[in-house]
Structures are given as structure tokens and as C-alpha cells.
Amino acid sequence: MTDCFLKVENLARRYPGSKDGVALAVFEQVNFTIQKGEFVCIIGHSGCGKSTILNILAGLDQASAGAVIMDGREVAGTSLDRGVIFQNHSLLPWKSTLKNITFAVQARWPQWNKAQVLAHAHRYLGLVGLQGAEDRKPSQLSGGMRQRVGIARAFAIQPKLLLMDEPFGALDALTRGMIQEELVRVWEQTHQTVFMITHDVDEAILLADRVLLMTNGPRARVAESVVIDIPRPRDRSQIIHHPGYYPIRNHLVDFLVRRSKELAGGAHVPGTDSGDMSAAPRVVNPMLLSAGKPVIAGHAG
Amino acid sequence: MLSLPLRAAILSVVLLAVLLGAWELATQAPAGSVGARVPGPSKLFAHALQELSDPFYDAGPNDKGIGIQLAYSIGRVLAGYSLAALLAIPFGFVIGMSPMWRRALDPYIQVLKPISPLAWMPLALYIIKDSATSSIFVIFICSIWPMLINTAFGVASVRRDYINVARTHELSRFETATQVILPAAAPTILTGMRISIGISWLVIVAAEMLVGGTGIGYYVWNEWNNLNLSSVIFSILMIGVIGMLLDQLLARAQRLVQYVD
Numbered sequence: 001m002t003d004c005f006l007k008v009e010n011l012a013r014r015y016p017g018s019k020d021g022v023a024l025a026v027f028e029q030v031n032f033t034i035q036k037g038e039f040v041c042i043i044g045h046s047g048c049g050k051s052t053i054l055n056i057l058a059g060l061d062q063a064s065a066g067a068v069i070m071d072g073r074e075v076a077g078t079s080l081d082r083g084v085i086f087q088n089h090s091l092l093p094w095k096s097t098l099k100n101i102t103f104a105v106q107a108r109w110p111q112w113n114k115a116q117v118l119a120h121a122h123r124y125l126g127l128v129g130l131q132g133a134e135d136r137k138p139s140q141l142s143g144g145m146r147q148r149v150g151i152a153r154a155f156a157i158q159p160k161l162l163l164m165d166e167p168f169g170a171l172d173a174l175t176r177g178m179i180q181e182e183l184v185r186v187w188e189q190t191h192q193t194v195f196m197i198t199h200d201v202d203e204a205i206l207l208a209d210r211v212l213l214m215t216n217g218p219r220a221r222v223a224e225s226v227v228i229d230i231p232r233p234r235d236r237s238q239i240i241h242h243p244g245y246y247p248i249r250n251h252l253v254d255f256l257v258r259r260s261k262e263l264a265g266g267a268h269v270p271g272t273d274s275g276d277m278s279a280a281p282r283v284v285n286p287m288l289l290s291a292g293k294p295v296i297a298g299h300a301g
Numbered sequence: 302m303l304s305l306p307l308r309a310a311i312l313s314v315v316l317l318a319v320l321l322g323a324w325e326l327a328t329q330a331p332a333g334s335v336g337a338r339v340p341g342p343s344k345l346f347a348h349a350l351q352e353l354s355d356p357f358y359d360a361g362p363n364d365k366g367i368g369i370q371l372a373y374s375i376g377r378v379l380a381g382y383s384l385a386a387l388l389a390i391p392f393g394f395v396i397g398m399s400p401m402w403r404r405a406l407d408p409y410i411q412v413l414k415p416i417s418p419l420a421w422m423p424l425a426l427y428i429i430k431d432s433a434t435s436s437i438f439v440i441f442i443c444s445i446w447p448m449l450i451n452t453a454f455g456v457a458s459v460r461r462d463y464i465n466v467a468r469t470h471e472l473s474r475f476e477t478a479t480q481v482i483l484p485a486a487a488p489t490i491l492t493g494m495r496i497s498i499g500i501s502w503l504v505i506v507a508a509e510m511l512v513g514g515t516g517i518g519y520y521v522w523n524e525w526n527n528l529n530l531s532s533v534i535f536s537i538l539m540i541g542v543i544g545m546l547l548d549q550l551l552a553r554a555q556r557l558v559q560y561v562d
Contacts, residue, residue, distance in 0.1 A: 060465055078468040090462040094484045094560040103480065107470040139561035157470070 005193060006034040006057075006161060011066035013052050023064075026052060027220040030066070031280050032212055034161075039187060039194045041204040042222070043252065044214030045260060050197045054165050057195060058084045070161060080108050083159030087166045089146040091138040091153075098134035101125060101153050108157040124156035125149075127186050144175035148182065155186055164196040168203065180206055181236055188233055201252045205245065206234055212281060213255045216264035223263050225281040226251060244287035251286035340531045348531035349538075362514075363523060367536065370520040371543060374509060377433065377516065378501045378547075381440025385497065389445045390490065393452025394478065397486070403453065410450065418443035418504050422511055432512035439508045444497035451493025455486030460562075487558035495551040502544045517543075 012028035027049040034040050044050050055061035057068055059078035068075040070082070091100045101121040106112070112120075125131060128148040138146050147167060154162055167183075168176045180203055187194065187207070198204050204211045205228055213224040230242050239245055303311075321342045328341035340348070356368030396403050418439045425435040459482050467477040509518025517540060524532035 058469060060468060078471060080469075080471050082469070084465070084469045086462060086465070088462060090466050092463060092466065092481065092484070093562050094487075094558070104470055107472060107476075137560065 004033040005036040005038075005071060006195075007069045008032050008053075008057075009067045009069065011053065011056065011068065012064050013049055013056070013061075014064040025064075025219045026217050027214070028065070030220075030222050032222050032225065034193060034195060036193055037191045039196070039207055039209045040212060041196050041198050041208040041210075042212040042214060043198060043201065043204055043256065044220065045216050045256070048214045048217040048220035048260075050214060051165055054084075054163050054195065054197055057161070058082050058163050060084075080157055081160045083154040083157050083162045085147075085150050085154045085162070085164040085167045087169045089138070089143075089150040089170075091146060091149055093138050096135050096137055097130065097141065097149050098122075098125070100138070100149055101156055104153045104157050120156060124152040127155070127189070128152045128182055142175075143171055144179055147171060147179055151179075151183060151186065155190060155192060158190075158192075160193065162192050162194045164194065166197050166199065169199065176200075176203075177236055183207065184234060201249060201256070204228075204252065205230070205248055206236060206239055211252060213252070213260070216260050220264070222281045223259075224255065225283045227283060227285040227287075229285060229287050247286040251284065340534065345531050345534055349535050352532075352535060365515070365520075367517075367520070367539060370515065370517045370536075371539060373516040374505050374518065375543065375547075377437050377509075378440055378498070378505050381437040382444045382498060382501050384437075385441045385445040386448055386494065389448035389493075390452050393449045393490070393493075394456050394482075396449070396453040397456025398478075398482075403457065410446065414446045414450070419507055419511065422508065426512070432514055436505065436508040436512055436516070440501045440505055443504045444501045447496040447500065448490070448493040451496070452486065452490045455489025455493075456482055458489075459485040484558065484560075488555060488560070491551065491555040491558055495548065495555060498547050498551050499544070502540075502547055506540060 009031060010028075011030040012025055014023035014025045014028070017024050026047075030053060032040075042050050042053070052061055056063050057075065059075055059082065075082070091097075092103070095103065098118075098121055101124060102117050105117045105120050109117070109120075122131075122134075125134065128151055130145065130148055130152065133141060133145060133149075138149065141149065147170075150167070154164075168179055171179065184207060194207075196207065198207075208228050211226040211228060212222045213226060214220050215223050226248065228244075228248060230239060230244050230248075325341045325343060328339050330338055352367050356366040358364075358366040359369060396406055421439055421442050422435060425438045426432065429435045429438060463481050463485050464477070467481040472480060505516065506518035506521065509516035509520075510522045511518075513519050513522075517536060521533055521536045521540075524530075524536065
């Protein structure tokens with residue numbers, strides 16, 4: 001499977017051990033792939049290294065072992081091809097809303113003239129419903145509006161891969177719901193490839209094509225790749241009535257509550273003792289659930 | 302009920318009246334006394350009017366208007382201060398961005414910083430051989446530290462998030478410095494500049510008393526030698542007013558670069 005857009009191979013992050021020099025692996029043998037245009041969420045308990053994986057994908061952090069290959073090239077360092085939305089919006093507080101976006105657009109397309117930059121920035125501000133807030137500083141915006149500016153900025157530079165580190169983690173539940181819907185809308189218009197960290201199972205089901213499940217650290221792995229086969233466009237109020245919703249939700253919650261612990265510490269998935277096979281997460285489609293036993297659809301490449 | 306600022310203003314005026322009244326009473330000569338006395342506000346006011354009516358007259362080395370003397374002092378402060386800023390801000394940037402440089406230079410800064418700027422004066426006079434330039438050097442050496450330390454601190458404590466924004470947007474080192482680090486650190490840098498201008502203005506008076514010739518410090522000392530206390534008190538007030546104006550100037554600049562996180 002060399003045609004996939006992003007390929008993460010045997011990624012590991014180790015810290016030098018405090019005693020006897022044995023390195024402590026936060027995660028190791030992390031393998032997964034993302035197709036072009038796919039929206040992939042990753043869920044796992046705190047400390048399993050999700051943010052580190054995202055930072056490695058962004059080029060902000062380095063892996064101890066393994067490789068990330070995007071578009072046939074190994075990822076090294078940061079790039080405008082990989083946009084990042086951080087948890088705490090990370091807008092530049094001394095710049096206005098508009099300037100926060102134009103600065104990114106200018107960085108992306110230095111050859112553009114002022115009018116082109118402005119038009120592009122306004123388009124993406126409009127996409128997240130922020131017309132009229134152009135001249136306000138981030139401190140004059142609500143938390144939800146700030147995060148929307150962050151989303152507009154990240155989408156505006158049209159990265160090949162968009163990375164989101166719990167983008168709604170700091171928002172209250174109501175705002176969070178609204179912005180999730182906005183994100184769904186923007187994503188459906190752009191079909192941007194997205195890799196997103198979340199703690200929220202419902203958020204993952206609403207947004208993702210696939211959810212990667214990580215076992216607990218240390219030595220965390222991506223154990224499963226859960227297919228979310230609910231048709232789009234999805235709607236927050238309608239999605240819960242889809243017959244597949246609760247089987248998926250139960251599967252994800254069950255993993256987080258029970259199995260993430262059982263599989264922790266590099267325990268092998270039963271029936272896949274060969275080291276090579278255990279590397280790839282098993283693909284699960286809970287919608288095909290029969291008698292409470294998840295159907296294993298095969299191995300991801 | 303009057304607004305708070307108005308009430309505060311009324312209180313200020315009342316305090317001034319009380320103060321001036323007490324001062325005037327305390328300096329009234331009892332009938333028949335002959336000793337020299339500190340001039341009262343009325344006398345001072347008359348003197349101030351006379352000085353301010355022609356602040357820039359020049360009647361020889363020992364008789365210049367208050368405006369000329371202040372201009373000399375302000376000129377020296379600005380010269381020494383600008384030189385210090387020109388050096389301290391780029392250096393502070395380097396120190397702030399490089400943990401190695403920070404560690405390497407820290408002992409020097411720690412030792413040089415607490416030295417009274419006037420202690421440099423003999424050395425400066427010996428090397429520079431010019432009293433006016435020496436006082437500029439003294440201003441330079443006293444104003445460089447707060448700017449250097451604040452710039453380094455401001456640059457070193459720029460939030461990681463902002464640096465990451467610069468990195469993910471592929472900004473060059475120069476763009477990162479000018480577009481992200483400088484605006485992020487600007488309020489801290491301006492705080493250092495504001496501290497420095499305050500110290501410079503304190504030090505110039507002492508430096509000019511020491512080297513003489515021109516400037517407000519020299520003027521105060523000269524008037525003391527002339528036993529012209531009205532002039533001395535008037536100069537003290539003028540030093541205060543100019544110091545306040547310099548501080549306000551920097552405060553305004555600081556407000557321009559301030560941002561709410």
C-alpha cells in the first residue's frame with residue numbers, strides 16, 4: 001500500500017530512563033495511514049503520546065524511531081503543507097483577526113498581491129461566519145470566535161494535511177457543539193485531509209471517517225482503526241438516530257474504559273503474535289457488530 | 302455625588318493649598334530676625350516667572366537660562382540612552398534567543414549591573430578626556446542594564462505557541478524575529494526602556510554636579526554655591542517635571558505596543 005497519502009511507520013518516542021539507563025517508551029510501533037481527503041481522529045487516554053505524535057507529524061517534535069511519509073516524502077521539520085490548530089487557538093494577540101489570517105496567507109503565497117491576500121482571507125473568515133470581526137484583536141473575541149479564527153487560518157493556507165490538537169478542548173459544551181458543526185460544514189466544502197486529537201467520543205463520531213484508538217502508555221500503540229460508516233452530510237441532532245451510532249459509540253467507550261488498559265504495555269492482540277502483524281492496527285467496523293463481538297474487517301496497511 | 306476623578310482632583314488642589322500655606326507660614330521671618338531663610342512659595346513663584354519668561358538667555362558660562370541647562374541635560378541623556386538602546390536591544394535579543402549566550406554573559410551582567418554609574422566617572426574622564434562625553438558615557442552605562450535584561454527576558458519568555466505558529470508558517474529567522482518575537486516581547490522591552498530613562502534622568506543630575514560646565518545638575522550646584530535657594534528649589538521642581546515628561550513619553554510608547562493575551 002504505497003499509494004496512501006500519509007504513512008506512519010513504526011513511530012516511537014523514548015525518553016532516557018531515570019534508572020539503569022533503560023529508555024522509557026511513551027509509545028512505540030505506532031503505525032497508521034491516512035488517505036487523501038480523509039478525516040481521522042485519534043483517541044486515547046492522557047499520557048499515551050497523542051500530542052507528541054501530532055507534533056511529530058507537524059515537524060515540531062522528533063521521533064526516536066520510525067518515519068512519517070507524506071506524499072512519498074519523509075516529513076522533516078515544519079512546513080506550510082501541514083497546518084496546525086492548537087488547543088489554545090495560538091493567534092497572535094497583537095494582530096487583528098484579519099491580520100492573523102493575512103499573515104498566514106502571505107507566508108503561504110508570498111507572490112500574491114495585497115488584494116489577492118485580502119480576498120482570500122475574507123473568504124475564509126466568511127466561511128467560519130466571522131465577517132464584521134476583522135478589526136478586533138483576539139482578546140476582544142470570545143473563546144469560540146478565537147478558535148474559529150484559528151480554523152479559518154488553518155484552512156486558508158490550504159495545507160495538504162491539517163493537524164488539530166483538541167481544538168475544542170477549552171470551549172464550553174454549547175460553543176463546542178456549534179463550532180463542531182461549523183467545522184463539519186467547512187470540511188465538507190474543502191475535503192481537507194485532517195488528523196485530529198480529541199477526548200470526546202461523540203465529537204469523533206460526528207467528524208471522522210475513521211477513529212484511531214490508542215492503548216494506555218507507556219509503550220502505547222495504535223491498537224484499532226474504527227471505521228465510522230455513517231453517511232454524510234452529518235448533523236449533530238440527526239446522527240444519534242442513525243442505527244450505527246450506538247454500536248460505534250459503545251465500541252469506542254468500551255475501548256477507552258476497559259480495553260485500552262488491557263492492551264497496554266505492548267500486549268499483543270490475540271491471534272497476531274507475529275511482530276510485523278501486531279504493528280498495524282486492526283480495522284474494526286462496529287456497525288457490522290454481531291452478538292456483541294466486533295467484526296474484524298482485516299488489517300490496515 | 303461627584304465623579305471619582307473630579308473628587309481626586311479637588312483633593313489634589315486642597316493638598317497643594319495646605320502644603321503651600323504651611324510652607325509660606327514656616328518661612329515667614331519673625332520680626333527682627335536677620336538669618337538667611339528658605340524662600341517661601343510666593344518668592345519662589347516670582348522667581349519661577351522670571352526664569353520662565355526668558356528660559357534661553359545666555360550671558361556667559363555661569364549665567365544661562367534654565368531652558369538651556371535643561372536642554373544640555375536632556376541632550377546628554379538622550380545621547381547616552383540611545384546608544385545604550387542601540388546596543389542593548391539587539392544584544393538582549395541574542396541573549397534571549399540563545400540559552401548558551403545567556404549563561405555565558407550572565408556573570409558579567411550580574412557583576413556590572415550593581416555598579417553605581419558614577420563609579421565609572423574617573424575612569425571615563427581618564428580615558429575619554431572630555432567631561433561632557435564622560436557624562437554621556439555614564440548615562441550609557443547606567444541605562445544599558447535594564448534594557449538588556451528586560452529585552453533578554455522578554456525574548457526568552459515569548460510563548461512557545463507563538464514560536465510554533467512562526468515555525469508552522471515557515472517564517473524565516475528574520476521574519477520570526479520581526480513579526481513574532483519583537484511584537485511579543487515589545488511590552489517587556491518597553492518596560493526596560495522606561496526604567497532606563499528614569500535612572501538616566503536621576504544619574505545625569507549627579508554626573509553634571511561632578512563634572513560641571515553645563516546642564517541642570519551643574520546649575521543646581523552652582524546656584525547652591527551662589528546661595529540662591531529660590532533657584533535651587535525651582536531647579537528641583539523642573540527636574541521633577543522633565544523626569545515626569547520623559548516617563549510619560551515612554552509610557553505612551555508602551556501603551557502602543559501593549560497587547561492583551
